[in-house]
């Protein structure tokens with residue numbers, strides 16, 4: 113079985129989970145790790161199982177990931193699983209299941225079996241702090257608490273959970 117772990121990541125959180133997923137997948141299969149930017153639509157057809165990773169951007173998968181889902185070329189018998197990093201519970205009302213919908217829809221359209229989606233919290237890049245603090249209407253004390261809660265994520269526990277997600281898929 114050939115596994116592809118591909119991801120889009122701006123500040124490294126999704127990349128950290130991608131590496132953990134690839135490390136775990138490599139225990140049972142031939143596994144390649146590729147940034148989404150390195151991927152061509154045809155390349156995906158070479159793999160039996162694709163792990164597709166994205167951060168949440170404005171309540172949705174990142175635009176390059178959605179674009180890739182639209183153009184990727186599938187072959188029969190393929191499987192896909194997703195992984196998402198986000199800054200929830202900063203946004204506690206987000207419906208995590210709903211974010212995987214574009215992946216589910218692409219799989220359905222292309223005849224790929226969708227195997228589920230892992231998600232975990234990630235630290236918000238510094239450049240976004242002022243903007244998000246304002247958007248969430250938080251005072252400096254509330255924001256400091258938020259930063260404390262996000263710091264270090266994804267952490268070892270998140271990495272271990274991502275690996276357990278892979279293990280369960282291949283069990």
Ligand SMILES: Cc1cc2nc3c(=O)[nH]c(=O)nc-3n(C[C@H](O)[C@H](O)[C@H](O)COP(=O)(O)O)c2cc1C
Pocket residue numbers: 120121122123124125126127166167168169170171172197198199200203206233234235236237240
């Ligand atoms: C432009 C932008 C928009 C974001 N929008 C959301 C959002 O709607 N919900 C959320 O939970 N996190 C949001 N985040 C936080 C990221 O999803 C989170 O920090 C993620 O772990 C970043 O992953 P990366 O380091 O792989 O780029 C946003 C981040 C950026 C940069």
